[in-house]
Amino acid sequence: MSIPRVNTPAKTGVSRRTFAGVLGGGAATVGLGTLAAPSARAAAPAAPAAGGAASAALPAPSSKGYWDAVRRLFVLDKKVLFMNVGTVGSPPREVIETVDRVHREVAVGAESAYSDFADIRAVAARGFGCDPDELVISHNTTDGMAKIVAGLALREGDEILTTNHEHSGGNVPMALARDRHGVVIKRVALPVGNDQRAEDYVTLFKRAITSRTKVLLFSAPTYKTGTMLPIRMLAGLAQDHGLTTVVDGAHIPGMMAYDFHELGVDFLAGSAAKWQCGPGGTGILYVRNKVLPRHNPNPLPEFWPVVSSGYPAEGGRPARTDGPEESYDIAADLQKVGNGSLAVMAGVGSACEVWDRIGRRRIQRHVLGLSRHLKELVAERWGVKSLYSPKDDPRLVCALTSFAPFRDAGDVHDAKKTERLVSRLKDEYGIVIRTSDFPVIGSSRNHQTVRVSTHLFHQKKDVERVVEALWRLSGEMS
Numbered sequence: 307m308s309i310p311r312v313n314t315p316a317k318t319g320v321s322r323r324t325f326a327g328v329l330g331g332g333a334a335t336v337g338l339g340t341l342a343a344p345s346a347r348a349a350a351p352a353a354p355a356a357g358g359a360a361s362a363a364l365p366a367p368s369s370k371g372y373w374d375a376v377r378r379l380f381v382l383d384k385k386v387l388f389m390n391v392g393t394v395g396s397p398p399r400e401v402i403e404t405v406d407r408v409h410r411e412v413a414v415g416a417e418s419a420y421s422d423f424a425d426i427r428a429v430a431a432r433g434f435g436c437d438p439d440e441l442v443i444s445h446n447t448t449d450g451m452a453k454i455v456a457g458l459a460l461r462e463g464d465e466i467l468t469t470n471h472e473h474s475g476g477n478v479p480m481a482l483a484r485d486r487h488g489v490v491i492k493r494v495a496l497p498v499g500n501d502q503r504a505e506d507y508v509t510l511f512k513r514a515i516t517s518r519t520k521v522l523l524f525s526a527p528t529y530k531t532g533t534m535l536p537i538r539m540l541a542g543l544a545q546d547h548g549l550t551t552v553v554d555g556a557h558i559p560g561m562m563a564y565d566f567h568e569l570g571v572d573f574l575a576g577s578a579a580k581w582q583c584g585p586g587g588t589g590i591l592y593v594r595n596k597v598l599p600r601h602n603p604n605p606l607p608e609f610w611p612v613v614s615s616g617y618p619a620e621g622g623r624p625a626r627t628d629g630p631e632e633s634y635d636i637a638a639d640l641q642k643v644g645n646g647s648l649a650v651m652a653g654v655g656s657a658c659e660v661w662d663r664i665g666r667r668r669i670q671r672h673v674l675g676l677s678r679h680l681k682e683l684v685a686e687r688w689g690v691k692s693l694y695s696p697k698d699d700p701r702l703v704c705a706l707t708s709f710a711p712f713r714d715a716g717d718v719h720d721a722k723k724t725e726r727l728v729s730r731l732k733d734e735y736g737i738v739i740r741t742s743d744f745p746v747i748g749s750s751r752n753h754q755t756v757r758v759s760t761h762l763f764h765q766k767k768d769v770e771r772v773v774e775a776l777w778r779l780s781g782e783m784s
């Protein structure tokens with residue numbers, strides 16, 4: 307493989323031109339025109355790149371072989387049906403090649419990257435409906451959640467209202483705030499399954515708000531049951547009560563085509579390595595940095611970039627804006643943390659470009675359609691009560707499907723048997739999924755389920771295959 311020269315290494319940081327060089331060398335179609343736009347906010351969404359690796363390989367979206375061609379963008383082992391994207395995704399070939407090439411270029415030129423990666427943030431922000439000064443490429447969801455919670459000005463007695471189905475990525479920063487500052491954590495118990503409507507979840511949160519509540523923190527979707535808590539509605543509730551919203555959106559980037567401004571939240575931390583299929587160790591962190599008259603007219607919460615080498619050592623920053631224009635680039639302060647990785651950042655940019663080229667809405671329709679098919683098949687075979695994911699309220703669904711796989715109701719508490727099922731599914735059928743384990747209202751013991759992820763490299767036949775295999779295996783094990 308020939309390694310193109312990196313342009314103009316910057317002594318004190320990576321210049322815009324340098325970035326264009328590393329992104330453009332082998333992937334000449336990675337939206338360099340828009341990268342170089344003077345105002346990234348004004349830049350139009352990237353036009354489909356003519357002749358790019360992904361676009362060249364893809365037929366018209368309406369054609370029969372379209373999703374087969376999408377599947378071929380990935381290097382996934384053909385002998386395995388991988389349906390655990392909720393844990394980690396798999397970067398497309400184009401992303402791997404970009405990371406590999408830039409890594410080599412960086413090694414050849416011994417490049418440093420003391421950068422705020424403005425170009426990559428501009429590419430990502432376009433796909434997520436926000437501005438570059440609000441978009442940080444973090445290390446993962448956990449990193450994003452830690453930076454959000456540690457950066458809020460929470461004091462003794464302040465309450466965070468959250469749920470009983472949070473991930474450690476959110477639970478640990480909250481525990482630190484509790485143990486360090488005396489913050490109080492209150493939890494609503496989430497009902498599970500198909501009997502809820504979005505309004506029911508809003509009512510639960512509303513009833514639990516007190517005069518001490520300062521923050522609403524929730525996962526959407528929850529990783530345990532794949533319940534997409536209604537973000538916009540909960541953000542509206544929070545705004546009405548003057549609360550800060552923090553969303554653990556680990557599964558949102560790459561799965562849902564959300565416009566972060568429209569969501570009306572203050573913070574959202576997600577993964578770039580799960581559904582977005584970027585390089586490992588990458589995340590998407592959204593920090594609202596201006597008043598959004600239509601979507602969130604509330605003042606910005608006090609917030610400190612606790613891990614930063616961009617924040618000035620003397621003089622501080624101006625007050626956060628009280629209008630629709632940012633007073634400074636808070637994302638740059640969060641992004642600039644010592645020497646970064648040009649290769650990994652170029653990989654994130656490349657993954658975002660692939661998604662934007664296919665179309666984030668098209669991807670969302672596809673993955674939700676497969677999940678819907680899966681839920682219908684589960685309801686047909688096992689009964690709708692076996693589903694722990696919502697099915698019928700479109701505001702609550704996502705591409706994670708969680709259900710109890712055994713015929714005998716008592717087995718729903720048997721963690722070992724559920725683990726055995728998942729392990730046999732892999733060994734005997736070559737299908738990778740995972741277990742899930744969580745409290746259920748009215749039950750003294752946790753429930754054990756299996757969780758299946760449906761993504762853009764899957765098709766209906768894959769859903770039917772996993773259902774058939776689980777039906778047979780769980781029957782054998784009953």
Ligand SMILES: Cc1ncc(COP(=O)(O)O)c(C=O)c1O
Nearest residue numbers: 446447448473475525529556577
């Ligand atoms: C809801 C949720 N939050 C946080 C995480 C942690 O994600 P990451 O590995 O991106 O930090 C996960 C991982 O599965 C998750 O499901």
